Amino acid sequence: MxxxxxxxxxxxxxxxxxxxxxxxxxxxxxxxxxxxxxxxxxxxxxxxxxxxxxxxxxxxxxxxxxxxxxxxxxxxxxxxxxxxxxxxxxxxxxxxxxxxxxxxxxxxxxxxxxxxxxxxxxxxxxxxxxxxxxxxxxxxxxxxxxxxxxxxxxxxxxxxxxxxxxxxxxxxxxRPCVRVEHIAHASPEDFFAALAEACEGDADFVDGVVFGPRSLVLNIARFEDTAPWLSNYEFERIYYRSLLEMPVDHLSVHDYLWRWDTDWFWCSKNFGAQNPLVRRLFGRSHLNSCSYTRLMRANARWGLAKRLARWRGMHTESVIQDVDIPIAAAPAFLDFLQREIGILPVWVCPVHAPDPDAHFTLYPLAAGMLHVNFGFWDVVETREAHEAGHFNRLIEKEVLRLGGIKSLYSDSFFTRDEFNATYGxxxxxxxxxxxxxxxxxxxxxxxxxxxx
Structure with a gap:
C-alpha cells in the first residue's frame, strides 16, 4: 500500500x-x-x-x-x-x-x-x-x-x-475486545485519588463521568482476547447510562473507541434522541456526532432554542468547554463547576505528557504532572440577565487561578494579556x-x- x-x-x-x-x-x-x-x-x-x-x-x-x-x-x-x-x-x-x-x-x-x-x-x-x-x-x-x-x-x-x-x-x-470496569465513588476526593492510582497501573484506558456531587464513576478498561458478551451502543442502548447500571462491561475494540460518538457523549438529549421513539426515527445511520452537529448549527442559524428560552422568561449562555487542571486542584475545580456553573454530567479524562523534553509552545502542560481534563457541554439558563460570556468568563478565571489551561475550540473571552501569558x-x-x-x-x- x-x-x-x-x-x-x-x-x-x-x-x-x-x-x-x-x-x-x-x-x-x-x-x-x-x-x-x-x-x-x-x-x-x-x-x-x-x-x-x-x-x-x-x-x-x-x-x-x-x-x-x-x-x-x-x-x-x-x-x-x-x-x-x-x-x-x-x-x-x-x-x-x-x-x-x-x-x-x-x-x-x-x-x-x-x-x-x-x-x-x-x-x-x-x-x-x-x-x-x-x-x-x-x-x-x-x-x-x-x-x-x-x-x-x-x-x-x-x-x-x-x-x-x-x-x-x-x-x-x-486486541479484539475491551473489558471496562465502572467503579462508583461518592466522594470527589476518593474519585480523583483512585483516578491517579489507575493511571499508575496496567490499565489501557482511563476516564470517568461526574453524574452528581456524590455520584462519580471511574472507568478502567483493558484489552482482552475474548469476552463473555459484547455490548453495542450504536442504536437502542445508550452508553453513558450503562456506567451507572453495569459494574463490568465488554465491547469490541471498534465499539469501545466510538462509545461516545453515538450520543455525542450525552448531548443527544438536546435533540430528543434519547427517547426510544425518536431514536428509532433517527435510525442507526443518523445517531452520531455528525448529525447532531448539523442540527446544532441549524439551531444556531435560526435561534430556535434561544427564542423558546426567552418565551419562558429565561436567559441562556452556551458553555461548551474542555479544560485541563493539575490533579491536585481537580477537586477544587469540580466544586467550583458544580457551585457556579451547574452543568452535569461532566466527562473527566486524565492526561500526562509522556516526554518531559517535548515542549509544545502554544499548549504548555507542566512536565511530569498529571492533569485532569474536564469536558462539559450544555446551556446555562438563568432568570437573571448577565453580560455576554459571563459563565464562560468565570470558568476562564478559575482555570487560570488553578494553574490550568483551556482548549480553544469554543468561545473564549480572555484579555489579550491573559491570552499572551497562557498560550505562549x-x-x-x-x-x-x-x-x-x-x-x-x-x-x-x-x-x-x-x-x-
Missing part, C-alpha cells in the same frame, strides 16, 4: 501547488479552510474568506506495524483512520472521541481520549508533520530538523500558521514572523477570541 499511496500523495501535492500558483498573488481576504464538517464550537464574524480546499488530502498513506506508526493525510477523519489501522491490529495512540475529527484538526487543535493518561494529547504522538504555509509553501517538520520550531509550535495554532497536509503518528497494538504568544510571534510574515492567516487571538 505504501508505495502506491505515497506516489498518489505526491501527485495530490503537485496538483495543489499548481492550483495555488494559478490562483494568483496574495489574497486580500483572510485564509480559511474549506470543510464540509467542523468540530469547532465558536462562530466567526461574517465576512469574505479566501478558502483553501484540501478535501483530497483524506487518505491513509501507510501503516507500518514494525515501527508502530501510521502515515496519514491531514483531512483524513479518525473514523477512516481507525478503520484502516484496526485491520492491521493497531490503533492511533490517541483516538479523539468523535468520528469526524480529522488527523490534522486533532493536532492543530487539542485531541484527547482515555489513553491520554499515558500517551498524552494527540500531538504528543506526532513524529512528522508537513504543513502548507499561508504563503503556499510546504515545509517538512520533525522534532530535530530545521523546522522543529513549527513542529512544536503547530499544535493549538488552529490554522493560524498553516494547515497539516501529512502526519506520521504513533500507533498502539490492540511571545514565541508565537516569532513563529508568525517566520512562517506567515505577510499575515495572510488570522492571528491566533483574533481568530479564537475576537472571532475574526
Amino acid at each position: 505504501s508505495r502506491t499511496e505515497a506516489l498518489a500523495h505526491e501527485a495530490r501535492r503537485d496538483r495543489l501547488l499548481a492550483g495555488l500558483r494559478a490562483d494568483g498573488g496574495s489574497p486580500a481576504a483572510p485564509l480559511a479552510l474549506a470543510k464540509r464538517t467542523s468540530n469547532l464550537f465558536r462562530d466567526r464574524e461574517a465576512g469574505p474568506r479566501h478558502r483553501i480546499d484540501l478535501g483530497d488530502f483524506d487518505h491513509v498513506i501507510d501503516i507500518d506495524t514494525a515501527s508502530s506508526t501510521v502515515e496519514v493525510e491531514g483531512m483524513a477523519t479518525y473514523e477512516a483512520l481507525v478503520a484502516a489501522t484496526l485491520q492491521h491490529g493497531v490503533m492511533p495512540a490517541v483516538v479523539p472521541q468523535l468520528k469526524t475529527i480529522t488527523a490534522g484538526g486533532a493536532v492543530a487543535g487539542v485531541g484527547i481520549e482515555a489513553t491520554s493518561m499515558r500517551q498524552g494529547l494527540v500531538h504528543h504522538s506526532m513524529l512528522e508533520l508537513d504543513v502548507l504555509l499561508p504563503d503556499r509553501r510546504i515545509v517538512h517538520c520533525t522534532p530535530d530538523n530545521a523546522h522543529r520550531d513549527l513542529f512544536f509550535g503547530f499544535p493549538n495554532s488552529y490554522g493560524s500558521l498553516g494547515y497539516a497536509l501529512r502526519l506520521v503518528l504513533r500507533t498502539l497494538p490492540v 504568544m511571545a514565541a508565537y510571534e516569532v513563529l508568525k514572523r517566520r512562517y506567515d510574515p505577510d499575515g495572510r492567516a488570522p492571528h491566533l487571538y483574533d481568530k479564537c477570541v475576537l472571532r475574526r
